[in-house]
Amino acid sequence: MDHSRAPVLEALEAFRRRGDVVFGPPGHKQGRGVDPRVGDVVGYDVFRSDVLLLNGLDDRRESQGVLEQAQELMADAVGAERAFFSTCGSSLSVKTAMLAVAGPGEKLLLSRNAHKSVIAAVVVNGVEPIWVHPKFDADRHLAHPPEPDDVRARLREHPDAKGMLLITPTDWGSCADVKGVAEVCHEAGVPLIVDEAWGAHLPFHPDLPVWGIDAGADLVVTSVHKMGGAIEQSSVFHLQYDRVSPEVLKQREDLLGTTSASSLVYATLDGWRRQMAEHGRELLDGALRRAARVREAVAELPGLVPMGAEVVEAGLAADLDPLKIVVDVRGLGISGMQAAEWLRDECHVDVGGSDTCRINAALTHADDDTTEKVLVDALRALTERAGELEPRPPVRLPEPSGLELEQARLPREAFFGEAEHVAARDVVGRISAETISPYPPGVPAVTPGEVINAEVVEYLRSGVAHGLLIPDAADPSLETFRVVARGQGH
Ligand SMILES: Cc1ncc(COP(=O)(O)O)c(C=O)c1O
Structure with missing residues (x-):
């Protein structure tokens, strides 16, 4: 394919050259109505290039195939069979990818060192999570992705699981044996989804770790804004083989995605692909x-x-x-x-x-x-x-086993069921009704439905005293915890 082309950028240039006058969104009308105090800071070109796809970059019937061609070029550049752009970040793409493999009530294997968007997907999608615990590196206090044998063991215990979601690279650059995990999944006849939010650059250099599609994964989600050159929220689904139907993926994406995709995201994704294909x-x-x-x-x-x-x-x-x-x-x-x-x-x-x-x-x-x-x-x-530096009270880090909490309830039931707040001193043994993700790094220590143990409480509370932030807890000070109400569980 001709990688010197950039269909979205070309359509945007043409739109600006024609000087179309738009009587639909966005209401700033390509910057005509922008408050100079905004334009002077973020730049007027941002608004000039903020155009809808339909009746903007392309016509009402999408007869120019602007987006389709850009996606085909992306797939070709990285060696995937199909690629779909998303303008809602991998937080949403991960939810869609999971939904494309396992529907409500179905089982999905999930690496437990997941980003909070995966836990949110478990709650929203109503999937039954089968956690695969990461490899804890006790010396470094660091979680590495699970290995093929861990996945094999969980698939044997849950032969009705619909697939597996692996997170690699982690935020710390630690990578999984994606090939090994893909083989295990395929032997069991289920697809492997890879959350490769941190790996958009991997396809473009042989000395970088192998990326999901080359390693045999079925569906790979990347955040191009993280390690690549597109703007925030730019995410791509990459697909191969026939274990995940593109039709199902598209329809489920439609359930969650926006109807007003950002042309800025599309254009910068398109430009990044051209830059990497030519000079990566x-x-x-x-x-x-x-x-x-x-x-x-x-x-x-x-x-x-x-x-x-x-x-x-x-x-x-x-x-x-x-x-x-x-x-x-x-x-x-x-x-x-x-x-x-x-x-x-x-x-x-x-x-x-x-x-x-x-x-x-x-x-x-x-x-x-x-x-x-x-x-x-x-x-x-x-x-x-x-x-x-001013000394601070130490964070009491748990032993790895202290982070493997018992799952007593389905996350969705625990999250949506009746809940109450209990004081930290009374919380051990109670079932969490919330996700508690220390920031940094944003990987939940507690998910809804898990039984809270003493080690995790000590870790989180000493962490808060030291300066960890817990933005998703109902009480970020962790004086109290939101738990499943008595009579509803523990
Ligand atoms: C592993 C992982 N997956 C998904 C996401 C969500 O990506 P985005 O910020 O594009 O929504 C993140 C964000 O940090 C992440 O670290």
Whole structure:
């Protein structure tokens, strides 16, 4: 296919050249009505390019096939059979992908180190989750994706499960053995969905971990805004084989998706595909070299330990995304959250993520010598100034088994059923009616229907005292917990 073409961008250019006058949304009318105080900050071109697909980029019948051609080019560029763009982020794409494989009441295997959007999907879709526990790396206090044998064992216990959802790479760059898991799923005759929100760049360089479609997954969801070059909320479904029907996927997407997709998202997805198809190899070559240099420089800094290939071993990660610079800061006597806050306040450096032990900085094709130097200089300054940081009460991290909570109720029943608040001192043994996701990193420690244990309470409450945020809990201070009402369960 001709990857120098960019159908959405070309349609947008044509729309602007024609000067169509629109009597439908968006009401700002390509910027005519924009308040200058908005336009001056975000730029008028944002509004000029904010056009609907129907009777905008394309006609009412979509006879130009603008979106279809852009999606075909995307599929061709990455080697998928089909690709569909979504403008609602992978948070929604993950829900749709799960719904395309398992409907209400059906079982789906899910990696438990899932992003909160997966847990939300379990509640909204009414699917019965069969959790596959991740590999806990006790030394690093880090979860790696589950291995093929873990998936095989759960599929044997639940032969009626409709499929499996794997999350890889994790936010920390740790990758699963996708090929192995795909084989296990296919032996059992079920599809593998991969939540590859962090992996949009993987198809474009051979030295990066293998991406889901090449590894044999059936349905792969990527967030191009995370490691790629499209704007926020840009997400793509990639499909191959016949275990997930494109028709079913489209219809279920239609249940959840917007009817007013953003042309800015479509256009930047289209442009990213062209950029990667034409220059991805060399751009990512540069990013990989830069990441290796940064890792080497960080390794020289006292008190900082960059995570590298040593994490790739049986029982831990199957591979590692080298563009995620993950740095353990415990040697400085501070937490990752403290490091992240200090870097932002003192150096105006905003890291990608942080937890009790570490921070991460994602490098992409967009980094250059300046950003590389800013990052390394800021980390050096952190090592010099960490001793001045105000001490905080420690986070009491649980043993890995402390995070494997018993699932006593279906998440949907627990979430929608009668609930009450109980004080933290009385909550052990009660069934949660809410999702509790420490931010960072946003992976739920407790999901609705799980029995809350003492270790998780201690972890979360000591975390809050230290500075973890719990934005999704009804009481973010965790003085109280929202649990299934007595008489409804425990
Ligand atoms: C593993 C994973 N899946 C899905 C999502 C949701 O993606 P989005 O932000 O595109 O909605 C995230 C977001 O951080 C994520 O980390």
